Amino acid sequence: MTARLDNFHLEKLIREKMKHAYLYTHIEEPLIDQAKLILLTTILEETSLSKAQKENVIITAMLIQIALDTHDKVPSTNEMNEDKANKVSGQLNVLAGDYYSGLYYLLLSEMKEISLIHTLASAIKEINENKMTLYYNEAVSFKAHLGILTTVESLLSTSVANYVGLDHYNQVSREWIITNKLLHERQNYLQHGKSFIIESGTHYTGDIGVALSIVDSIIERGLHELSLFLENNPKRETILGLAIKKLLQENSKLVEEG
Amino acid sequence: MKLARIYSFLKKDLDIIEESLNKVFQTEHPILHDASTKLLRAGGKRIRPVFVILAGQLGDYHAERVKTVAVSLELIHMATLVHDDVIDDASLRRGQPTIRELYGNRVAMYTGDYILARALEEITQIQDPTIHQHLSRTIVEVCIGEIEQIKDKYNWDQGLRDYLRRIKRKTALLIATSCQLGGLASGLTEAEANKLFKYGYNIGMSYQIIDDILDFTSTEKELGKPSGSDLLQGNITLPILFAMQRADFYHLINKAQKNNIQLDEKQLGDILHALKATDAIERSYQLSELYLQKALQALEDLPEGRAKLTLQNIARYIGKRRS
Numbered sequence: 001m002t003a004r005l006d007n008f009h010l011e012k013l014i015r016e017k018m019k020h021a022y023l024y025t026h027i028e029e030p031l032i033d034q035a036k037l038i039l040l041t042t043i044l045e046e047t048s049l050s051k052a053q054k055e056n057v058i059i060t061a062m063l064i065q066i067a068l069d070t071h072d073k074v075p076s077t078n079e080m081n082e083d084k085a086n087k088v089s090g091q092l093n094v095l096a097g098d099y100y101s102g103l104y105y106l107l108l109s110e111m112k113e114i115s116l117i118h119t120l121a122s123a124i125k126e127i128n129e130n131k132m133t134l135y136y137n138e139a140v141s142f143k144a145h146l147g148i149l150t151t152v153e154s155l156l157s158t159s160v161a162n163y164v165g166l167d168h169y170n171q172v173s174r175e176w177i178i179t180n181k182l183l184h185e186r187q188n189y190l191q192h193g194k195s196f197i198i199e200s201g202t203h204y205t206g207d208i209g210v211a212l213s214i215v216d217s218i219i220e221r222g223l224h225e226l227s228l229f230l231e232n233n234p235k236r237e238t239i240l241g242l243a244i245k246k247l248l249q250e251n252s253k254l255v256e257e258g
Numbered sequence: 259m260k261l262a263r264i265y266s267f268l269k270k271d272l273d274i275i276e277e278s279l280n281k282v283f284q285t286e287h288p289i290l291h292d293a294s295t296k297l298l299r300a301g302g303k304r305i306r307p308v309f310v311i312l313a314g315q316l317g318d319y320h321a322e323r324v325k326t327v328a329v330s331l332e333l334i335h336m337a338t339l340v341h342d343d344v345i346d347d348a349s350l351r352r353g354q355p356t357i358r359e360l361y362g363n364r365v366a367m368y369t370g371d372y373i374l375a376r377a378l379e380e381i382t383q384i385q386d387p388t389i390h391q392h393l394s395r396t397i398v399e400v401c402i403g404e405i406e407q408i409k410d411k412y413n414w415d416q417g418l419r420d421y422l423r424r425i426k427r428k429t430a431l432l433i434a435t436s437c438q439l440g441g442l443a444s445g446l447t448e449a450e451a452n453k454l455f456k457y458g459y460n461i462g463m464s465y466q467i468i469d470d471i472l473d474f475t476s477t478e479k480e481l482g483k484p485s486g487s488d489l490l491q492g493n494i495t496l497p498i499l500f501a502m503q504r505a506d507f508y509h510l511i512n513k514a515q516k517n518n519i520q521l522d523e524k525q526l527g528d529i530l531h532a533l534k535a536t537d538a539i540e541r542s543y544q545l546s547e548l549y550l551q552k553a554l555q556a557l558e559d560l561p562e563g564r565a566k567l568t569l570q571n572i573a574r575y576i577g578k579r580r581s
Binding site for chain 2 (some may be wrong): 060074076088094095096105114128135
């Protein structure tokens with residue numbers, strides 16, 4: 001049995017890897033998606049890899065996620081040139097994303113994990129194809145749109161799970177990631193009136209209220225599925241198990257209503 | 259003579275690579291497919307694949323592996339171009355509208371990421387970790403180089419070493435790695451592949467220095483952009499660094515950028531005029547020639563034959579480039 005993974009330590013390692021003195025004087029230091037980190041830690045914890053290998057796989061997957069998220073911060077056309085500071089931060093977001101992508105490839109090539117590079121590159125390819133569909137609002141319905149969003153958000157984790165032969169995590173990965181994502185978006189919308197995802201729902205439904213109720217129904221279903229996972233899973237004390245328990249407690253009202 | 263004539267005997271190999279590049283973009287999303295195909299049709303010199311093939315021909319030529327490396331490197335170069343156009347807010351490339359111009363920044367970002375992912379999918383068909391370690395280090399260095407370029411804009415206190423390090427990352431490394439990986443893909447030893455790396459590195463340095471000279475000496479018609487554009491955008495290149503070693507030119511630059519970091523056209527005109535009165539252009543050519551000689555020296559111990567001769571001719575062509 002190898003030593004257990006520590007998420008605080010992992011977060012520190014990820015930040016050390018990404019560290020670049022000049023970048024962070026002009027762009028925000030990237031956020032590390034805790035839901036995805038928890039999920040990856042739980043998946044890798046179940047493998048027989050060495051602690052260093054587990055950590056490196058998690059770090060690389062998170063670097064890719066951060067690279068993709070950073071590129072989503074690049075402003076749409078014309079916004080980038082409004083003023084010099086805005087322009088430089090836009091330019092550096094392009095380069096920072098590319099830099100993090102390069103780091104993932106470097107880390108895995110040093111580990112001689114060529115097949116994992118291939119697996120993750122395939123996932124990135126698929127994520128970008130799906131992002132195009134989301135960008136142009138091309139799904140058949142808002143529910144389908146959110147289904148594609150779920151794929152975009154969970155593809156890296158499910159690819160890693162498949163790679164290490166733990167594909168039984170795929171379903172819970174999707175539920176865990178989309179539920180967290182939509183809860184965050186919902187809160188943003190209710191508190192600040194802003195959510196790109198919920199607003200895109202009006203494209204399909206023509207009504208923000210309808211879009212919001214669809215989001216709510218997916219959150220409720222997600223919370224229900226997560227509670228079932230917890231009931232049926234003997235390993236409840238994993239980092240993911242504890243995090244699900246906390247999420248269900250925090251959203252008990254939604255669970256009861258559901 | 260045109261550069262392409264030097265390696266015209268590679269036409270068949272380059273056609274195979276072109277065909278593979280076309281196959282790479284079999285994506286289901288119509289706009290992603292359209293954007294990638296437009297990029298491909300815009301063409302380009304395919305100079306990186308040329309270096310991969312020629313380096314490969316110096317060894318025990320392994321067509322499939324060499325093709326895989328060549329396709330991947332061209333894809334990486336293309337991905338970089340798509341993102342560079344977002345950074346530079348560019349509307350045209352090779353006379354064609356850029357992806358960001360046609361579809362916006364967001365689609366350009368997704369297209370670039372998609373192409374890079376396809377490049378890595380391709381290259382991972384080769385299991386040799388050494389190839390991936392060299393390539394991944396180069397990709398990271400290229401990114402750092404681009405970040406440094408933004409950092410060094412309008413930085414008049416930078417030195418020659420800053421400039422050389424920047425162009426190494428910006429241009430020389432990917433050419434050097436193309437040569438090195440071509441050799442490794444065809445079974446050359448690490449030592450032989452390193453000689454090819456040195457050749458490519460020196461060629462890349464020489465090429466970029468001449469590019470930077472031409473930005474000052476060519477006409478708007480020849481360049482496709484106004485003369486002195488690099489300086490106008492705050493990129494301080496070798497001729498300016500050499501000229502700044504003279505007190506009067508240094509004083510002129512200092513005066514021009516004293517109150518306003520963005521030069522206006524009048525200031526640019528004065529600087530260009532003063533630059534041509536110095537020996538900076540000549541000294542820049544001399545440094546480019548020095549790199550070129552090093553490139554030729556790096557080839558000395560490698561096997562004789564048409565591939566080596568072509569690499570030598572490419573070097574000489576680059577050295578003579580005046581437009």
